Amino acid sequence: MSDTPKIRIRDLHMAFGGNRVLQGLDLDVAPGDSLVVIGGSGTGKSVLLKCILGLLAPQQGSIQVDGQEVVGLRGDELEAVRHKIGMLFQSAALFDSLSVWENVAFGLIHAEKTPRKEAREVALRRMAEVGLKPQVADLMPAELSGGMKKRVGLARAITTEPEIIFFDEPTTGLDPIIGAMIDKLIVEATRAVGATGLTITHDMASARRISNRMAMLYEGRIIWDGLTEDVDNSGNPYVEQFINGRAEGPIEMKIQDHFG
Amino acid sequence: MIPVLQPLGRTFLVFLEAAGRLALFTGEAVSHCLRPPFYPRAVLRQILDIGYYSLPVVGLTAIFTGMVLALQSYTGFARFSAESAIPNVVVVSITRELGPVLAGLMVAGRVGAAMAAEIGTMRVTEQIDALTTLATNPFKYLIAPRLIAATFVLPILVLIADIIGVFGGYLVSTYKLGFNGATYISNTIEFLEFQDVFSGLVKAAVFGFLIALMGCYNGFHSRGGAQGVGAATTNAVVSASILILSFNYLITEAFFAR
Numbered sequence: 005m006s007d008t009p010k011i012r013i014r015d016l017h018m019a020f021g022g023n024r025v026l027q028g029l030d031l032d033v034a035p036g037d038s039l040v041v042i043g044g045s046g047t048g049k050s051v052l053l054k055c056i057l058g059l060l061a062p063q064q065g066s067i068q069v070d071g072q073e074v075v076g077l078r079g080d081e082l083e084a085v086r087h088k089i090g091m092l093f094q095s096a097a098l099f100d101s102l103s104v105w106e107n108v109a110f111g112l113i114h115a116e117k118t119p120r121k122e123a124r125e126v127a128l129r130r131m132a133e134v135g136l137k138p139q140v141a142d143l144m145p146a147e148l149s150g151g152m153k154k155r156v157g158l159a160r161a162i163t164t165e166p167e168i169i170f171f172d173e174p175t176t177g178l179d180p181i182i183g184a185m186i187d188k189l190i191v192e193a194t195r196a197v198g199a200t201g202l203t204i205t206h207d208m209a210s211a212r213r214i215s216n217r218m219a220m221l222y223e224g225r226i227i228w229d230g231l232t233e234d235v236d237n238s239g240n241p242y243v244e245q246f247i248n249g250r251a252e253g254p255i256e257m258k259i260q261d262h263f264g
Numbered sequence: 265m266i267p268v269l270q271p272l273g274r275t276f277l278v279f280l281e282a283a284g285r286l287a288l289f290t291g292e293a294v295s296h297c298l299r300p301p302f303y304p305r306a307v308l309r310q311i312l313d314i315g316y317y318s319l320p321v322v323g324l325t326a327i328f329t330g331m332v333l334a335l336q337s338y339t340g341f342a343r344f345s346a347e348s349a350i351p352n353v354v355v356v357s358i359t360r361e362l363g364p365v366l367a368g369l370m371v372a373g374r375v376g377a378a379m380a381a382e383i384g385t386m387r388v389t390e391q392i393d394a395l396t397t398l399a400t401n402p403f404k405y406l407i408a409p410r411l412i413a414a415t416f417v418l419p420i421l422v423l424i425a426d427i428i429g430v431f432g433g434y435l436v437s438t439y440k441l442g443f444n445g446a447t448y449i450s451n452t453i454e455f456l457e458f459q460d461v462f463s464g465l466v467k468a469a470v471f472g473f474l475i476a477l478m479g480c481y482n483g484f485h486s487r488g489g490a491q492g493v494g495a496a497t498t499n500a501v502v503s504a505s506i507l508i509l510s511f512n513y514l515i516t517e518a519f520f521a522r
Binding site: 054057059083086087089090091093094095097098099100101110111114115160164170 | 303382385386389390391393394395396397398399400401405
């Protein structure tokens with residue numbers, strides 16, 4: 005295993021006007037890791053992913069993917085970095101105007117210039133891996149249930165066999181059984197393509213199932229980072245309050261400030 | 265004095281910021297229209313959406329405009345026994361002004377709004393972010409095909425609208441006003457100059473570009489869910505309509521001012 009982290013973030017600052025979302029965030033994701041970043045709603049988890057993808061430009065700090073600096077990168081170089089990354093969006097973000105198989109094969113057809121017939125075959129294989137029958141291939145995304153959309157989104161994320169896969173709140177909006185199935189598929193699919201996983205979620209059950217490492221984001225910084233089996237004995241009152249879902253604790257004051 | 269100047273200055277700065285953002289967006293969009301990779305399938309789909317499906321609305325607008333024009337010209341010109349000028353008035357008005365402007369406004373309402381709504385929805389449902397993560401530039405995949413298709417298709421639509429509009433004038437003149445059909449057509453051809461049609465087609469290409477630009481720009485920058493998409497749609501139609509009318513004057517001035 006290489007010593008270079010797959011993703012290395014140092015002193016990342018990101019603000020929207022006066023709202024400072026990330027305030028000196030440091031994070032390393034090793035190759036082959038499945039790291040879950042936990043944290044409350046509005047703590048900047050999605051902003052973190054968008055910064056890594058180059059969709060948002062941070063005011064300060066460094067983001068390296070395979071040792072290559074991403075901040076300030078543009079054009080073809082940035083697209084080459086993005087090509088290494090697949091992403092499952094919270095809402096699946098399927099393209100409404102394309103059929104299911106065209107969604108799954110999108111990266112192959114447009115970024116890798118694979119002929120459509122060949123891309124369809126690959127898409128059908130990927131769909132089978134996430135438990136989708138071939139009959140679904142020609143349906144439109146509007147005809148699918150929430151769980152099926154997530155599966156299609158997952159199939160799309162792994163079709164180009166990316167080196168890194170981001171999962172944005174993978175179980176949000178799903179019932180516990182479908183959520184557990186999606187988690188299982190995420191673990192299997194990530195392992196099948198040998199990808200490094202970075203997930204953001206506030207669903208602790210999902211986080212435990214997916215990850216081998218966890219990090220907690222609070223007030224724009226990573227306040228705890230460790231192995232998943234150690235999360236229950238972190239000794240960090242913020243982490244303990246969050247993973248046990250208690251209303252009382254050090255995070256409470258901030259919630260009151262927020263709504264006060 | 266300062267309390268009066270402050271909001272003025274703020275508004276001016278907001279205007280400059282918006283103008284700068286639009287200029288940068290236009291520059292990037294045009295540069296992606298000229299550089300590969302191209303998406304011919306997406307361009308063809310837009311040509312179908314913008315051109316073929318706009319034909320009924322543009323055709324109906326043109327035929328009724330031509331008919332009304334002939335009728336109104338007759339009521340005016342009959343006072344001076346100048347009814348023979350009707351074919352001239354109809355063909356020049358349609359080809360130079362009414363064809364491109366009315367087709368442009370109708371397409372702005374139909375297509376500009378749809379573009380803003382589609383791209384705006386893609387923005388707020390993270391589909392544009394998803395495109396980016398699939399190493400596909402949204403300017404190339406979403407915006408360039410719409411700009412190319414609209415700029416190419418509007419002149420064809422306007423040419424068809426010109427023919428239908430003149431035919432509308434012919435119908436009213438021959439069946440209602442008692443003109444001889446053959447004389448009407450020969451007068452029309454005699455008065456018509458290449459520049460009349462050409463200036464209308466140049467206008468159409470510019471209007472097509474503006475309609476797609478406003479639809480894409482407003483959709484691309486929409487924020488805040490359904491309300492944001494609604495506002496983007498309204499802004500796309502209003503801004504495209506105003507730009508069509510102002511550029512119509514500028515192009516007319518460039519072609520015909522002596």
